Amino acid sequence: xxxxxxxxxxxxxxxxxxxxxxxxxxxxxxxxxxxxxxxxxxxxxxxxxxxxxxxxxxxxxxxxxxxxxxxxxxxxxxxxxxxxxxxxxxxxxxxxxxxxxxxxxxxxxxxxxxxxxxxxxxxxxxxxxxxxxxxxxxxxx
Amino acid sequence: xxxxxxxxxxxxxxxxxxxxxxxxxxxxxxxxxxxxxxxxxxxxxxxxxxxxxxxxxxxxxxxxxxxxxxxxxxxxxxxxxxxxxxxxxxxxxxxxxxxxxxxxxxxxxxxxxxxxxxxxxxxxxxxxxxxxxxxxxxxxxxxxxxxxxxxxxxxxxxxxxxxxxxxxxxxxxxxxxxxxxxxxxxxxxxx
Numbered sequence: 001x002x003x004x005x006x007x008x009x010x011x012x013x014x015x016x017x018x019x020x021x022x023x024x025x026x027x028x029x030x031x032x033x034x035x036x037x038x039x040x041x042x043x044x045x046x047x048x049x050x051x052x053x054x055x056x057x058x059x060x061x062x063x064x065x066x067x068x069x070x071x072x073x074x075x076x077x078x079x080x081x082x083x084x085x086x087x088x089x090x091x092x093x094x095x096x097x098x099x100x101x102x103x104x105x106x107x108x109x110x111x112x113x114x115x116x117x118x119x120x121x122x123x124x125x126x127x128x129x130x131x132x133x134x135x136x137x138x139x140x141x
Numbered sequence: 142x143x144x145x146x147x148x149x150x151x152x153x154x155x156x157x158x159x160x161x162x163x164x165x166x167x168x169x170x171x172x173x174x175x176x177x178x179x180x181x182x183x184x185x186x187x188x189x190x191x192x193x194x195x196x197x198x199x200x201x202x203x204x205x206x207x208x209x210x211x212x213x214x215x216x217x218x219x220x221x222x223x224x225x226x227x228x229x230x231x232x233x234x235x236x237x238x239x240x241x242x243x244x245x246x247x248x249x250x251x252x253x254x255x256x257x258x259x260x261x262x263x264x265x266x267x268x269x270x271x272x273x274x275x276x277x278x279x280x281x282x283x284x285x286x287x288x289x290x291x292x293x294x295x296x297x298x299x300x301x302x303x304x305x306x307x308x309x310x311x312x313x314x315x316x317x318x319x320x321x322x323x324x325x326x327x328x329x330x331x332x
Contacts, residue, residue, distance in 0.1 A: 030174065034181070041185060045319070048192075056324040059304060060293050063326055067299045 043127045047135070049083050050096050050123050054137050057100065057121045065141040071102045071117040083125065096125035116140045180315060187313035191280050194267040195309050195321040198248070201264075205237060206305050206325040214287045214305065223287040223307075227254060228329075239264075241285055248285050248309070265309065283318060284310040290324050303330035 065071045078099040085093050099122050104114035120138035127133060206212065211226040213236070224236040235253030242249045248265040265282050290306040306324045313319075 027170075034174075034178065038181065041188075045188075048321075052322045052324070056290075056293050059324050059326045060295070063294055063299070063302055063304060064297070066302055066328060067297060 039127075039129050043129065043131065043133070046083065046094060046125075046127060047133060049094075050125060050133070050135055053081055053083065053096070054098070054121050054123050054135055057098070058119070058137055058139070061100075061102070061119050061121075062141055065117060070104065070113055071119055071141060073102060075100050075119075076102050081123075092128075094125065094128070096123045098123050184313060184315040184317055187279050187315070188317060188319060191311040191313060191319045192321070194265060195311055195319065198264045198267070199307060199309065199321055199323045202239065202307055203323050203325045206307075206327050208329070209327055210329050210331065211236075212303055212305060212327060212330060214289060216286075216288050218284075218286075221285050221287050223305075239287070241282075246282055248282055265311070280311050280313045282309070283312045284308070293324055301328065301330055303327045 061071050061075060064075065078097065080095050081098055083094045083096050099120075101118075101120045101122075103118045105116045105118070107115050109115050118138065118140050120136060122134065122136040124132070124134045205225050205227055209225040209227050213224040215222040220241065222238065222240045224238050226236045237254065238251040240249055240251070241247070242263075245263075247263045249261060250264055251261045266280055286306075286308040288306050288308075290304040293304050293306075294302075304324060304326055306322060308320060308322045310318055310320045
């Protein structure tokens with residue numbers, strides 16, 4: 001005991017550096033946990049925005065179906081929709097790719113029109129974090 | 142042991158200052174992280190509350206728009222208003238009116254249908270929570286907009302259909318805003 005105490009020379013540089021390294025790793029883990037959580041929450045609200053757009057498209061198809069009797073084939077197609085404008089000048093807007101698919105039923109009614117139309121609206125987008133999301137809405141009119 | 146005691150000269154002022162500095166540094170970091178986490182938690186809780194309340198009200202309005210026989214919208218930023226003639230089994234006494242009450246900054250529904258009584262209900266902000274001292278409004282309503290969604294119908298005008306968009310913007314005490322939008326098609330519309 002006496003020998004150990006008298007030999008005690010404090011901590012070495014290596015020990016100190018190891019301690020700092022461990023603390024840094026632990027701190028970084030906590031920090032990224034916060035950032036990741038915040039990102040996921042924001043992306044859920046972005047998802048909600050895209051869902052509103054997709055529902056809007058579905059309502060449009062329903063509107064056209066009543067007006068023309070069937071959903072017109074011209075609605076088939078794909079494109080890009082701006083979901084959120086850029087928050088600042090350097091930022092990029094959030095853009096989603098969409099696709100609309102209209103298929104008529106093979107069976108026809110007495111007037112020679114398809115009995116129903118199958119419609120599908122899909123949205124694909126890449127969030128700012130790089131995660132990919134997609135939404136598909138489909139129904140029969 | 143004896144030799145150690147003799148050699149022990151305590152700690153210097155510089156050593157004490159270094160230790161105090163390091164502890165202070167860590168404590169400030171910890172307190173900041175705690176406050177940030179608490180703020181994030183509060184913000185998320187009120188955002189969820191706003192989302193669920195807002196969606197519930199939007200669904201209700203959406204349902205009424207779908208079944209309405211006539212829709213009248215007064216597109217105005219200062220005084221947004223929407224009147225719906227909703228079918229009832231008994232003869233309707235008057236339309237259901239959605240409007241913003243400026244005195245308490247709330248979205249209100251004035252239901253004048255027969256058998257519903259003459260009643261005026263506050264839809265949003267829907268919830269208040271009681272703090273230890275007083276009742277606090279968890280969030281407030283920033284903006285409401287009723288509009289004919291002509292951009293969705295793309296220039297095609299059908300006298301029997303009407304596309305309506307309702308936008309509700311809510312804000313929590315932390316300053317985060319939540320915009321909820323619903324575009325709804327009414328197929329019983331008659332001018």
